[in-house]
Amino acid sequence: MSDLAAARPGLRTLAALWPFITPYKHVASAAIIALLLTSGLTLSLGQGVLLLIDDGFISGSLTQLNQTLLLMLGIIVVMAIATFARFYWVSWLGERVTADIRQAVFDRILTLHPSYFEENRSGEIMSRLTTDTTLLQSIIGSSLSFALRSLVMLIGGLVMLLITNFKLSLVVFGAVPLVLLPILILGRRVRKLSRASQDTVADVGTYAGEIIQQIKTVQSYGRQPFEQQAFSREVERAFSVARKRILQRALLLATVILLAFTAIGVMVWMGGYDVITGQLSGGELAAFVFYAIIVASGVATVSEVMGELQRAAGATERLTELMNADSLIKDPSTPAAPESDATDYVAFNEVSFCYPSRPDSPALSGLNLRVRRGETIALVGPSGAGKSTLFELVLRFYDPQSGHIKLLNTDIRSLNLSELRTRIAWVPQQPTLFSNDVWYNIRYGRPEASDEDVIAAAKAAFADEFITRLPEGYSSFLGENGVRLSGGQKQRIVIARAILNNPDLLLLDEATSALDAESEFQVQLALDNLTRERTTLVIAHRLATVRNSDRIVVLNEGKIVAEGTHDALLSSSPLYQRLAALQFNEGEQPA
Known part of the structure; x- marks a missing residue:
């Protein structure tokens, strides 16, 4: 296999994207501010739920109910505006950075010596220039934003749980390590399978490109049935690797959901007991459940996006290998001038x-x-x-x-x-x-x-x-x-x-x-x-x-x-x- 095919990365590989993001740090900063604003406003809704139940429904105060609802409505309007800004800036950043990466990779390809293309298949190189950069666009433009937002919500939710009820928070904190463990273990498998999946897709594109280029030869020798079967084997091999990757991601997501919502169930039972015995108000329990669901959803989203980030790590590594490939033919550091009068x-x-x-x-x-x-x-x-x-x-x-x-x-x-x-x-x-x-x-x-x-x-x-x-x-x-x-x-x-x-x-x-x-x-x-x-x-x-x-x-x-x-x-x-x-x-x- 070519030197392009060697694999080593972790999520640290994504750090290679940073030089492409820094020219647009103002856009990235604005997107992060909008993300923090929407996350903070979402967390504040939990307190609105507490006030709505305790000071509105239970106390029977129509004035308090109206004031609380108007406050929550204002928060929702600001959230919608901030979400619009976050989505636009993050999507713009994803498209811009992907275009810059694609240009940088292509510029590098044009400088490589011809023997590089003898040792590495053109179809695989093209897969990196197109498929891998498109994957990064999806990651930078959406998945990374969701991951950051979910992480902020997860941390903020845990803080609000402690503020709302310390005893019930212990149940959630005890469940978090149990949820993170499968993310770490299964995440490694997802990363390896993601890289293998991208390589097999590149093989499919390479094979198809060669046959299309030589279509007259294929048809003149009547080899269409053979090529159909050979291409089918390449497709099935790619599907087999993709199926294993999907299985690991599905297992990761299902495990996280099972553990997270089991912990929520235990927490709701304990909270319900405290409400019945008068140790906790209904509003506090509702707010706590709200934050617990935010924490569980955050963990589930992070675990799901983690699989996407692992794929992005694989794509980034493949692109980095190409951009770091050293050309054997280079300009001299101190160029000379030819002698115009030489014989x-x-x-x-x-x-x-x-x-x-x-x-x-x-x-x-x-x-x-x-x-x-x-x-x-x-x-x-x-x-x-x-x-x-x-x-x-x-x-x-x-x-x-x-x-x-x-x-x-x-x-x-x-x-x-x-x-x-x-x-x-x-x-x-x-x-x-x-x-x-x-x-x-x-x-x-x-x-x-x-x-x-x-x-x-x-x-x-x-x-x-x-x-x-x-x-x-x-x-x-x-x-x-x-x-x-x-x-x-x-x-x-x-x-x-x-x-x-x-x-x-x-x-x-x-x-x-x-x-x-x-x-x-x-x-x-x-x-x-x-x-x-x-x-x-x-x-x-x-x-x-x-x-x-x-x-x-x-x-x-x-x-x-x-x-x-x-x-x-x-x-x-x-x-x-x-x-x-x-x-x-x-x-x-x-x-």
Whole structure:
């Protein structure tokens, strides 16, 4: 299981929410004042009941009865206003804090190194960003308020019990420890099951997201029945854990109610005996019962909300883990500036690298390569030779374990990530588009660009013609990952994005290898415009690419085994001969 899945918290974990609440301490303070006011007014109603019975009903004084009722009515009106204020401020605080937490988590996610997402499933991360933050909104916006109010009422009720009748209060005080004991014991179980329940729900979302993303593959192989059964198992596993959590919470609530109201029953019997024997007035007994019920209700509410707070502790811990995740790729504390007049644009010096998920399998081993300004270098080699790894290291998605990479004679680890990456445009073999319109997708690397600049880039990428034929032109929504476009059209949108970004260094993972002849021709024309007067590294799968390059570098098992022109390599490199025969339909056939 991923490092996201480890669990440890208690309610102390909720302290991690405090930095998000403090910016709104004035709202929180106002909500607490309103909460204390409503609690105090509610407790004062007990004295109103005492006066109503003893000075109104029993004494037979109509004047006293009217005065007492008017006083209680005034208290109720003020309570209603204070309750409105408390509910509004607490709900506002819950929504505001949740929005801030969600933003903070998302901001953190965007800074994490790519290998983090290899080790942790995207569905689980999304569950934390959505489900867990929504749970916290419910807790901060309602449950926490109820818990505080119930706690204040519980303490206030106990004080009023002592004031009203000391002997009967001993019964209540004796019952409180008996009620708190199951809260402490069962509460731990609820917390553990709450965390497990949230993890299994994340598993369900992850599984469903993967299947939906690969729906064409699932349907083409007729695997719908299998996936339905597999998803059913995930759902049932989540339900099983949730059922155990619900059982523990129900047991906790039932135990608290049983003990609390049993104590009230004993107390009422004793109070009734004292009223009959003249040791206690009817008003005092009614007031005492009123406070006892408030105390019992407070204990029951606290025990119920405790389960919600345990779930919030689990959610907070999961979010805290994400916000505290350390990125392996960071900006330097003292960034350097590249040398603008350097001859080599990129240089690899004794670079060795293993992916974190494959520490015993080197992707590059002692690699040396220098790329001059304005030079176009084609990278060729069998699958797994390290071609794409070079791109990922130049972009600092990873850092090599040994050696260093220089951009304009400056180690890229000494550059700010923004300084490095704004100089580079990466055109992957599988184009990446966003669920938005054409304007947004082309502008993605340069959002401040004018409409005229976007159109000019699209024309240079030979994309303007098909864009203008879309239902809404450049304002057309492209669907998830550009699902409404063909492969060649998507590639030209991505190339237009790179052209608009106007980079110094291009990283092209041969963008035409999976296209039909017509689309390949259009994309190749766009690439010719893109690479003009720029330093370019291109992973080559087509003969046209290698013939147009200044130099061809042949890689195998993470090392450079040959370099030169196409014709020279055909006569000097057996590996290149085989690659040429297989990929380019050129040279000798492999033996």
